[in-house]
Amino acid sequence: MNATARVLPFPGPGGTAAVLTGLGAWVPPRVLSNAEIASRLDTSDEWIRARTGIHQRHIVDPGMSTSDLAVEAGQRALKSADTDRVDALVLATTTPDRPCPATAPDVAYRMGLERCAAYDVNAVCTGFLYGLASGAGLIAAGVAEQVLVIGADTFSTILDPDCRNTAAIFGDGAGAVVLRAGSAHEPGAxxxxxxxxxxxxxxxxxxxxxxxxxxxxxxxxxxxxxxxxxxxxxxxxxxxxxxxxxxxxxxxxxxxxxxxxxxxxxxxxxxxxxxxxxxxxxxxxxxxxxxxxxxxxxxxxxxxxxxxxxxxxxxxxxxxxxxxxxxxxxxxxxxxxxxxxxxxxx
Incomplete structure (x- = not known):
């Protein structure tokens, strides 16, 4: 098929690679079971498991947003990396808190990273991979030494509650990694x-x-x-x-x-x-x-x-x-x- 596809090499021309050095995740406490979905839609626990492999999912409570999940996951990734600063924050999401402005600067501010560069990336379910490439590019170009990449979505907020197909598939959550400048030959590069x-x-x-x-x-x-x-x-x-x-x-x-x-x-x-x-x-x-x-x-x-x-x-x-x-x-x-x-x- 005709499609845009490029293979991008890392490390960059200077030999600097992006090394994964921290990892964290967080999901909202509320668990939505297949049985709960089946109680209000024309489906069953058995149908959902057979078609998707999903037994349950986590969803946000009213008033909880994508940024709330992103902050929690980002803080955990920073703790894992044993650092309290990054030069840039890349947030991959399709469910920003608002259409405008981007959600990343608010996440950075709430994490005490308000002076760092921060922006959103929207590639839907590929967003985290695009975010990783973006963070690696910042490091390879010498723009940043450490980058926090977060993938966070609250798809429950954009689903039709009466659609059994999408309601059964999607859940809410966030995951994050810290990238640092390093060598292409070390673990995590x-x-x-x-x-x-x-x-x-x-x-x-x-x-x-x-x-x-x-x-x-x-x-x-x-x-x-x-x-x-x-x-x-x-x-x-x-x-x-x-x-x-x-x-x-x-x-x-x-x-x-x-x-x-x-x-x-x-x-x-x-x-x-x-x-x-x-x-x-x-x-x-x-x-x-x-x-x-x-x-x-x-x-x-x-x-x-x-x-x-x-x-x-x-x-x-x-x-x-x-x-x-x-x-x-x-x-x-x-x-x-x-x-x-x-x-x-x-």
């Missing part, structure tokens, strides 16, 4: 990135109204158009194809093979998508980290939440080679590789 997009399929994953295109018309927004929509079958196929292709592309750039990867940590969209990527790559599914059963699809928070869960459980261990990958609206996709560092998740 991010390898090459593969990033791509295909805007021809932008309407497969979207919120139809609320933006300038709809607001510039004289026609009122249709009822329900403020909610998130997704063409499930088409997204399913494209997610598998693009994440598998991106993984192969980034491994070629890194000069290693699939057999060299100890763990695959990809976007937790649906257990059948994870299994599909494993099948397309010809890799045992046991090498894929999975926590979707407990958290659902947390969009930009998905990959850092999975990293945190796997580190806490011991599934991710120092020295393992890890491939990160994601696919999201836009359409967008991305991947990178690293040797897992000896860090404690918070």
């Amino acid at each position: 991010l390898g090459p990135f593969d990033l791509g997009s295909d805007g021809r399929d932008a309407d497969l994953i979207m919120v139809p109204s609320g933006g300038s295109r709809q607001r510039s018309t004289v026609t009122p927004a249709p009822a329900g158009s403020e909610y998130f929509t997704m063409a499930g079958k088409a997204v399913f196929r494209k997610a598998i194809f693009q994440m598998a292709g991106s993984a192969q592309a980034v491994l070629r750039k890194a000069g290693i093979g699939l057999h060299d990867v100890d763990r695959f940590v990809i976007h937790q969209a649906n257990v059948r998508i994870i299994n599909g990527v494993a099948d397309m790559l010809g890799v045992p599914v046991g090498r894929f980290v999975r926590n979707i059963d407990r958290f659902g699809n947390t969009a930009a928070a998905s990959v850092p939440l999975a990293l945190t869960s796997a580190t806490e459980s011991g599934e991710l261990r120092a020295g393992q080679r890890v491939l990160l990958g994601a696919f999201g609206g836009g359409l967008t996709w991305g991947s990178t590789v690293l040797r897992w560092p000896d860090i404690e998740a918070m």
